[in-house]
Amino acid sequence: MTGARIFATLFVLQVLALLQTTLPLALGFSVARADLLLVAVLFLAFNAPTVEGAALSLAAGYLQDLHAATPDGTYALLAVVMFVATRLVGAYLHAEGGLLAVAVALVATLVHTVMAAALVRFVAKQGDDGALLRALSAAMPCAVLTGLAAPLVFRVLRWIESRWAAEPEGLL
Amino acid sequence: MRSLLSQYRELVLVLALLAMPFGLYVAHARDGRELNSADKALLWISAPVQKAIVGVAFSVIDAWQGYVDLRRVREENLAMRRERIALKFRVLALEGAARENERLRKLTDYASAPPNGLNPEDLIAAPVIAVAAETHEQVLRIGKGRRDGIEKDAAVVTPDGAVGVVLSVVDGSADVLLMVDARSTVPAMSQRTQARSTVRGIGAYARCRLDFTLRTDDLEEGDVLLTAGTTGLFPKGIVVGRVTGIRKEAGALFQKAEVIPAVDFTKLEDVLVVRKSATSPDVPMAARGASGR
Numbered sequence: 001m002t003g004a005r006i007f008a009t010l011f012v013l014q015v016l017a018l019l020q021t022t023l024p025l026a027l028g029f030s031v032a033r034a035d036l037l038l039v040a041v042l043f044l045a046f047n048a049p050t051v052e053g054a055a056l057s058l059a060a061g062y063l064q065d066l067h068a069a070t071p072d073g074t075y076a077l078l079a080v081v082m083f084v085a086t087r088l089v090g091a092y093l094h095a096e097g098g099l100l101a102v103a104v105a106l107v108a109t110l111v112h113t114v115m116a117a118a119l120v121r122f123v124a125k126q127g128d129d130g131a132l133l134r135a136l137s138a139a140m141p142c143a144v145l146t147g148l149a150a151p152l153v154f155r156v157l158r159w160i161e162s163r164w165a166a167e168p169e170g171l172l
Numbered sequence: 173m174r175s176l177l178s179q180y181r182e183l184v185l186v187l188a189l190l191a192m193p194f195g196l197y198v199a200h201a202r203d204g205r206e207l208n209s210a211d212k213a214l215l216w217i218s219a220p221v222q223k224a225i226v227g228v229a230f231s232v233i234d235a236w237q238g239y240v241d242l243r244r245v246r247e248e249n250l251a252m253r254r255e256r257i258a259l260k261f262r263v264l265a266l267e268g269a270a271r272e273n274e275r276l277r278k279l280t281d282y283a284s285a286p287p288n289g290l291n292p293e294d295l296i297a298a299p300v301i302a303v304a305a306e307t308h309e310q311v312l313r314i315g316k317g318r319r320d321g322i323e324k325d326a327a328v329v330t331p332d333g334a335v336g337v338v339l340s341v342v343d344g345s346a347d348v349l350l351m352v353d354a355r356s357t358v359p360a361m362s363q364r365t366q367a368r369s370t371v372r373g374i375g376a377y378a379r380c381r382l383d384f385t386l387r388t389d390d391l392e393e394g395d396v397l398l399t400a401g402t403t404g405l406f407p408k409g410i411v412v413g414r415v416t417g418i419r420k421e422a423g424a425l426f427q428k429a430e431v432i433p434a435v436d437f438t439k440l441e442d443v444l445v446v447r448k449s450a451t452s453p454d455v456p457m458a459a460r461g462a463s464g465r
Contacts (some may be wrong), residue, residue, distance in 0.1 A: 016220070022222050026229030041457045049181045054189045061193065066211055067218070123201060131381030 002052070005164035009056055012156060014065055017063040032141035034149040037064050038112055039105050041079050042150070043157045045086035046093070057083035078115055082108060098151055105150035106143045113139035184449045260366035272441070276356060279442050282331035286444075288409040297322055300440050301345065310353035312336075314443060325405055327446040333411035333434030334358060334399055335443050346445070350437055351412070353379055359400040360412050360431075365390045366401060371412050377437045382429040389427070391418055407446060419463060424448065 016036040019141075043052035057082040061079025065072060072144075086108065093100065119134035165171040200206070203231060207215070283295045298332075299319070302313035315323055318341050328335040328348045339349040351358050356373040367389035372381045385391055395415040401408025416431040 014214075018218060018221050018225060022225040022229070026226050028232065051189075053183045054186045058189050058193060063214075066214060071197060071200075072206070073193035073198045075202070076193035077197050079189065080186070080193060084186060084190070119197070120201075123198065 002164075005160060006052065006056065006159045006162060009040075009044075009157070010059055011065055013037060013056070013060050014161060016040055016153065017060075017067050021067050032145055035109055035112065036143060036146075036149055037075075037079070038082065038108060039059075039101075039146060039150045039153040040157060041082050042086055042101075042104055042108055043154050044089050047157075047161060050087065053081055053087070054083050062098045071155040073110040074119065078112060078119065080117065082112055085111075089146070101150040101154050102147040106147035108138055109143035110136065113142070150159055180295055186453060200321055220357060247260065248396060274443060278331045279444065283444055288407055290446065290450055294447045296322060296445040296447065296460050297442060298346070298445055299442050310336075310350040310356075310373065310377065310437065311339065312348045312440060312443075313351065313439075314346050314348055314445070315344070316445070317342050317346050321341045321447060322346050322411075322445050323448050326448050327406040327410070328445060329406075330435055330440065333413065334406055335404050335435055335440065336436070336447065348443070350377075352380055352437060356408060357383075358412055359402045360397040361400045362389075362391065362415075363396040364392070365395075365400050367391065369397070371397060371431050380413065380430050380431040380433060381415070383426070385427050385429065387420055387425060387427050391415060391429060393418060407450065 016039075020033060020036045041057045041060050044056050047053075048056060055081040058076050061074075061076030064070075064075035064079065068075065086104070095102065113135050114132060118130045122129055230313040246448060279297060283297055284292050286292060286295055296316060298314040298316035301315040303311070312326070312335075314322075320340050322338060324338055324341050326338045334339050334351055336348045337352070339347045341347075349356055350373070351371065352373045352375070354373050354375040358371045359368070360371045361368050367385065368381040369385040369389075372383050374381050382397075393416060393438070397412040397415060399406035399408060399412055401411040411434040412432040413431040415429050416432055417428075419428040
């Protein structure tokens with residue numbers, strides 16, 4: 001059942017990527033968009049087994065790279081980093097959805113934005129020193145939208161998780 | 173070593189999952205993205221779905237927008253219709269006010285400088301407040317009565333001509349017998365020839381009968397008839413109407429004719445009551461023009 005769950009999660013990640021890239025256009029948002037794939041990474045960090053979650057986060061980051069036409073590995077790296085960071089913080093939190101999911105998604109979006117800007121600035125050596133601040137201020141509406149979308153994405157992924165729950169080990 | 177690896181298996185794998193994109197990023201960060209087969213396949217799958225999602229979303233939004241626009245147009249239409257009705261009423265009210273203004277101006281002009289030797293203080297302006305309860309009675313009720321100086325048999329006129337006489341009077345109102353009522357007779361004379369006759373009501377608002385006009389009198393179609401002032405009810409020289417339908421029958425002493433009243437009794441709103449003291453047959457009256465002024 002793990003394979004089916006992973007496959008279903010990958011499918012949902014692709015759907016989220018498609019929605020993330022089309023809804024802003026359809027709804028007329030010029031800049032702001034909900035980072036649905038980031039929300040999926042957060043869910044995985046709270047709920048999935050470590051290696052499986054990290055791998056699926058990598059896949060989410062890959063999809064983000066693909067649909068954002070960014071250099072290979074940009075958001076894939078950030079996704080795994082966000083997964084690990086949230087996993088560490090998650091030891092103190094238990095985001096089942098609702099308000100906590102909203103808050104976590106909101107903060108994670110801002111952190112994610114800062115990390116992306118820092119990566120581009122200091123590793124790729126592109127942009128200027130003000131880019132970080134500009135990116136952060138531009139991320140505010142995105143963070144709000146991501147926070148609002150988080151409970152819904154959590155619910156969908158929770159459904160997949162329960163539908164293809166991991167079989168208990170050692171029965172036979 | 174193997175036990176160490178299995179102990180830190182998760183950590184190693186996660187580090188590997190971190191290292192892989194990091195290496196890719198460092199290698200390609202400045203080059204941009206090179207699409208491989210997997211990328212192309214995913215994009216090949218994604219593009220039509222994205223197109224469909226946006227297309228459906230736009231269709232829904234367009235349909236909704238169309239619905240909203242339709243509702244707005246409908247609301248605007250209703251608002252404009254209401255506004256049009258309100259404006260129509262307003263125009264009607266203004267037209268009514270203009271007509272009333274004109275009528276009152278005419279009445280005031282007449283009352284302030286009455287013709288035929290009457291003085292302004294001889295006239296009492298009164299509003300028409302009711303009509304007769306029966307349609308075959310040509311009677312109006314006016315809103316002034318005895319306490320305003322109105323007496324029985326006082327003449328009632330308008331700037332257009334004779335209306336009738338006061339039939340009965342109480343403190344606050346008076347009933348006026350119109351000259352078109354079958355009970356009414358008004359001594360008249362031709363403005364053109366001074367020939368005497370009597371205008372008798374026949375119970376119709378638009379017609380009276382002309383009596384006692386000698387066959388030999390010169391009477392023509394359209395002749396203006398004035399009150400003769402002989403009975404002391406009407407002042408002399410008030411316009412009564414115009415002659416029409418003259419018939420001279422062989423052997424008859426009098427010729428027959430009809431009179432079209434000068435006043436439109438169906439549209440009376442205000443009248444002037446002439447004080448009885450002013451209608452003595454001795455009061456000299458100058459001849460009046462065809463217009464009654």
